Amino acid sequence: MTDLDPAKRAVVFAYHNVGVRCLKVLLAGGVDVALVVTHEDSADENIWFESVISLCRAEGIPYITPADARAPELLRQVSDARPDLMFSFYYRHMLPADLLAVAPAYNMHGSLLPEFRGRAPVNWAVLHGASVTGASLHEMTVKPDAGAIVSQMEVPILPDDTAFEVFGKVTVAAEQALWRVLPSLLAGTAPRLHNDLSKGGYFGGRKPEDGRIDWSRPAQQVYNLHRAVAPPYPGAFTEVGGVRYVIQRARLPGQGNLVALSLPQGLAVLDGAIVGVCGDGRMLTIAALSADGAPVTAAQLQAHLEGARA
CATH class of the missing domain: 3.40.50.170 (Formyl transferase, N-terminal domain)
Known part of the structure; x- marks a missing residue:
């Protein structure tokens, strides 16, 4: 040229x-x-x-x-x-x-x-x-x-x-x-x-608040939201007991990934791992979760979930 x-x-x-x-x-x-x-x-x-x-x-x-x-x-x-x-x-x-x-x-x-x-x-x-x-x-x-x-x-x-x-x-x-x-x-x-x-x-433009997760949606839609706003964008988030949790990394396993247990929709801990239960019974596997900018472990989330339900 x-x-x-x-x-x-x-x-x-x-x-x-x-x-x-x-x-x-x-x-x-x-x-x-x-x-x-x-x-x-x-x-x-x-x-x-x-x-x-x-x-x-x-x-x-x-x-x-x-x-x-x-x-x-x-x-x-x-x-x-x-x-x-x-x-x-x-x-x-x-x-x-x-x-x-x-x-x-x-x-x-x-x-x-x-x-x-x-x-x-x-x-x-x-x-x-x-x-x-x-x-x-x-x-x-x-x-x-x-x-x-x-x-x-x-x-x-x-x-x-x-x-x-x-x-x-x-x-x-x-x-x-x-x-x-x-x-x-x-x-x-x-x-x-x-x-x-x-x-x-x-x-139109998107705001951080647009990343709020509706767990009643099918898992593919929730996963797409996560992918669309994952860091360095503000991230997909959910609130439990006054704490805002932001998904940093997640995956959606294959179609066979159905919840056999009676887990409520939203964040949960299953076999020591953090998951997100969606409206169609499928789960996101969440590899990294944060709150207030700090990483959240499965044990910390489990303790908070139990406290919020108490």
Whole structure:
């Protein structure tokens, strides 16, 4: 890709691992990144991902961290950069119409559009038990994730994959999807595939409280919830006797895993191991459980369960 026109200028809105990897693709492709718009890390968030700011500092790329994507000052700064193209790689704010009008803009979304449009697409895909997902580069419009698709890359979701593991695959897929289409994108010959909005659907952001377990649900649904929010996300949790227990690691054994004993739904200790009994009589085997950030042993859980029932 060394023969790409180095005069092509871009403004890049980027954050997270996808932001870092896709920004590196643009640099490797000879794109002149005139400005990066990113976020300051929040002290209230578990920052387990790579830093776009660190990459900008290492590469000498100007960057800004505006609090409001609709601020007139941001529009002026982006316009002054005179971009030929704009890219959004996991930037967390919606870009308004006047900003999108500055130059053709492309967004990298973490699903196979039109599936799982909106927020937290990897987490939602795992929660819904999808067996495949990927990354989609698409034209940006005011309506989110609605523009024509220019490149996609597919990855599998294995039965025991957590959202964190799937996100790693999607990050590589995003890098590959951008690398593959970048020459034609800069040449103005990139494909434009229909993004059929009659399929799939929009999903909102997720909060830690959304990880609350309903043990009356079938075991596969409970397991999917665990996989979707397992660390480094906040985790699936349940409360017993005023204590919030968070599942750190769990597995769902095969279909023959039925509860022969009259165990109540929820956390239990069986043969010295922690399990989670679900509404269809199947159990999750829980390898690691915590409360208030500290590991909980089977003996500690058993003592608490007996005390809560007393």
